[in-house]
Amino acid sequence: MVREQIEARGxxxxxxxxxxxxxxxxxxxxxxxxxxxxxxxxxxxxHGQTISQPYIVxxxxxxxxxxxxxxxxxxxxxxxYQAAILALMGAEVFTVERVPQLYEAAxxxxxxxxFETVHVKFDxxxxxxxxxxxxxxxxxxAGGPKVPVPLVEQLADPGLxxxxxxxxxxxxxxxxxxxxxxxxxxxxxxxxxxxxxIGAHGWQG
Ligand code: SAH
Numbered sequence: 001m002v003r004e005q006i007e008a009r010g011x012x013x014x015x016x017x018x019x020x021x022x023x024x025x026x027x028x029x030x031x032x033x034x035x036x037x038x039x040x041x042x043x044x045x046x047h048g049q050t051i052s053q054p055y056i057v058x059x060x061x062x063x064x065x066x067x068x069x070x071x072x073x074x075x076x077x078x079x080x081y082q083a084a085i086l087a088l089m090g091a092e093v094f095t096v097e098r099v100p101q102l103y104e105a106a107x108x109x110x111x112x113x114x115f116e117t118v119h120v121k122f123d124x125x126x127x128x129x130x131x132x133x134x135x136x137x138x139x140x141x142a143g144g145p146k147v148p149v150p151l152v153e154q155l156a157d158p159g160l161x162x163x164x165x166x167x168x169x170x171x172x173x174x175x176x177x178x179x180x181x182x183x184x185x186x187x188x189x190x191x192x193x194x195x196x197x198i199g200a201h202g203w204q205g
Contacts, residue, residue, distance in 0.1 A: 001025075001038040006058040013062040019088035020058055025051075027113060028079035047099045049195055051079040052141060056192065061085055063162055063176060063189065064137050071132070073154065075125030075163075076141035076197070080106035083118045086139075093118045094132050096125035098199060126199035128154040135159065143172040143194035148201030155179050164194045169203060 002020050011017065026037035028051055029044075036043050042050035052060075060082070066072070068090025074083050077097035083106075086093050095118060097103040103122040110118045121129055125140075126148040133154035140151070140163035147163055155161050159179045166172035174189035198205045 001040075001054050005040050005055050009055055009059075011055075011058045011062050015066065015089045016058050016061045016085070019061070019085045020054065022088055023081065023084050024113070025054070025081060027109065028081040028084070045079045045102065047102055049078055049099065049102060051081050052194075057082050057085055060139060060141070060162055060174070061089065063174070064139055065160060066091055066137060070136040071156075072137040072139065073129055073133075073135040073151075074139050074141065075128075075151070076195075077106045077120055078102060078141065080110045080115075080118070080120070082139070082141055083120075084110065084113070084115055087115050087117045091117070091137070094121070094129050094135070095119070096121045096123050096129055098122070098124055124199035126150065126197065126201035130154060137161070138163075140164065140197060141194065142197035142202070143169070143192070144197035144202040146201070147175060147177060148199075150201065152177065152179070152184065157182065164192050164197075169196055 026034045066089045070091045072091045074095040077095040083093045083095040107120040128150040134156035138161040143164040157179045161177040164172035165175045178185045196203050
């Protein structure tokens with residue numbers, strides 16, 4: 001998976017590659033889907049949601065410029081896989097999920113697999129997780145119509161936020177927001193396809 005899907009497409013960050021070699025991706029999908037777990041596409045995790053394609057997880061993790069010890073907020077826990085990758089890269093991860101069953105399954109799974117530096121919350125993540133702000137990095141793994149204001153507010157300075165944004169559902173561009181010296185700059189990376197970010201600062205459910 002790492003060699004053919006990730007290194008071959010240009011991801012070079014050694015910490016990302018090591019984390020993706022170490023994480024048991026099959027543990028994050030149901031047993032019937034184990035044969036697909038390492039394939040080059042998203043896999044259903046129930047409730048209309050998916051665990052992202054391995055390459056997209058790698059690309060976003062590399063774009064996030066993670067250093068060990070950083071505090072990272074993730075919106076859209078899903079299976080917990082992305083959070084596990086960031087934890088394996090040495091980060092302390094705060095992750096928020098809005099579907100109760102997915103929240104519960106991910107929290108149990110991460111605990112069972114020993115990811116003690118991942119904290120999971122059941123809530124509307126477009127509001128962030130104010131109690132533990134500010135965050136060095138924020139990653140949103142669902143696509144919204146705009147960048148949620150609370151997330152920009154909860155981003156540290158310096159800090160980096162990455163989120164798929166699209167004017168219609170199902171197709172977005174990866175938006176990268178950098179906060180530095182009190183200033184906010186924005187750039188865009190390629191097109192992506194994520195499930196919907198639903199919430200007060202996302203799409204309406
Ligand atoms: N990062 C996940 C991918 C999850 S798919 C993984 O590694 O498996 C996106 C997830 O975002 C879904 O589980 C969906 O329920 C969740 N989501 C959508 N809107 C949300 C919101 N406002 N707050 C928290 N989670 C949200």
